Amino acid sequence: MSKAPATAKAGRARTAYVCAECGTDHGKWQGQCAGCGAWNTLSEFVIEPAAKAAAGGGATRRAGWAGAVEAPKVTALKDVRHMEDARVSTGIGELDRVLGGGLVEGAVVLVGGDPGIGKSTLLLQAVARMAATLPALYVTGEESLGQVAGRAARLDLPLDGVHALAETGVETILEHAAAMRPKLIVADSVQTLWTESLTAAPGSVSQVRESAARLVRYAKETGTAVFLVGHVTKEGGIAGPRVLEHMVDAVLYFEGESGSRFRVLRAFKNRFGAVNELGVFAMGDKGLKEVPNPSAIFLSGGSTQQPGSCVMVTREGTRPLLVEVQALVDSSPLSNPRRVAVGLEGNRLAMLLAVLHRHGGVLVGDQDVFVNVVGGIRVQETAADLPVLLAVLSSLRDAPLPEKTIAFGEVGLSGEIRPVPNGEERLREAATHGFKRAIVPRANAPKSGALKGLEVIAVERLADAIDAL
Incomplete structure (x- = not known):
């Protein structure tokens, strides 16, 4: 059973070490979890007092793509006037299909797959095609800007309206995003991001969770759509804490055999569309191309x-x-x-x-x-x-x-x-x-x-x- 966290002193955050398997928290790091007995599963987390978290959360306002600001209030659900989610086409029909018809404002999409299967290529193609309608910021933590520009040149992609940033610090990324106000952010990859509030190494469970949480919070507050690229484990799942898949709106997996040029993009979770939706692509010298007749x-x-x-x-x-x-x-x-x-x-x-x-x-x-x-x-x-x-x-x-x-x-x-x-x-x-x-x-x-x-x-x-x- 998970232990209840101790009450933090007013205005002061505390550090806890939480088990990734059972959620039990400990006052100091130790090799074995006292709750479930698992080894090497403790990761560092910073637990803020409730007043501080509420002040910094910024959840009281939300600016949409059109700039409208809403203040939350308790409302009878039957009185809520709902509208269909406004979608923007990515310019790639198969990707639109998997997303449920297009990209929704404020949506956070996690894209996973084996190394070299085409995650970065697909997202760079999508960013280049959406740049005319959505100003985009492509954040790369694994490649240099020269490598990204070189890939775009090989794929003959139009890059008007696309801005790139080689950075892994979440605070710096959010500062640049606040200054240029993009409507689309691609973070490649979430395992390279880190936040100054934690002392754990980048790629650790705590850093991945906290970095993703801050990007999700920014997306919901500003209406900015965010793509997160995630590494996969040997078993084929997204590396990092399982809670990462619960925080995002959609989880997409790239599948395909190493010797085949065909790629399958499958939706395992989608709050804005059907799950298990498939998009089929063929890898060529100009990037990923849609397959119009996948049955063939x-x-x-x-x-x-x-x-x-x-x-x-x-x-x-x-x-x-x-x-x-x-x-x-x-x-x-x-x-x-x-x-x-x-x-x-x-x-x-x-x-x-x-x-x-x-x-x-x-x-x-x-x-x-x-x-x-x-x-x-x-x-x-x-x-x-x-x-x-x-x-x-x-x-x-x-x-x-x-x-x-x-x-x-x-x-x-x-x-x-x-x-x-x-x-x-x-x-x-x-x-x-x-x-x-x-x-x-x-x-x-x-x-x-x-x-x-x-x-x-x-x-x-x-x-x-x-x-x-």
């Missing part, structure tokens, strides 16, 4: 259908996407056969194979099963259940599925095929790409009539889907 890059494009392959229609955010699920079933020399899933949840694969045996009469208990989603995309919805089982069955029998066939549907433990959201929209996407046959749950069959050129086979049980092949 996730399909193999082979002339003939191969055993162990099934195309499904997944829905990421507001966009239906066609992706190819591949399976390889091979006899195992091990007493405990392997179950490997790339782009899918491994535990769900094991469950589906048990359902295939129990309700489909197909035994793969002595076989190694490998399942992969082509293109490096990760499918997080249950609509992939049926395509996975059909791909496994196709590989086991060494027989390809019929040409131009797609499938989607959730498979229950009792062998029933359950419906998934937006079934008709998925079918329309498949018909648009020339597919002729669809195996779908009965509840997802079109109610307004058959789609032109697409034969829809509605099934209720797993055995029905196997018979349909």
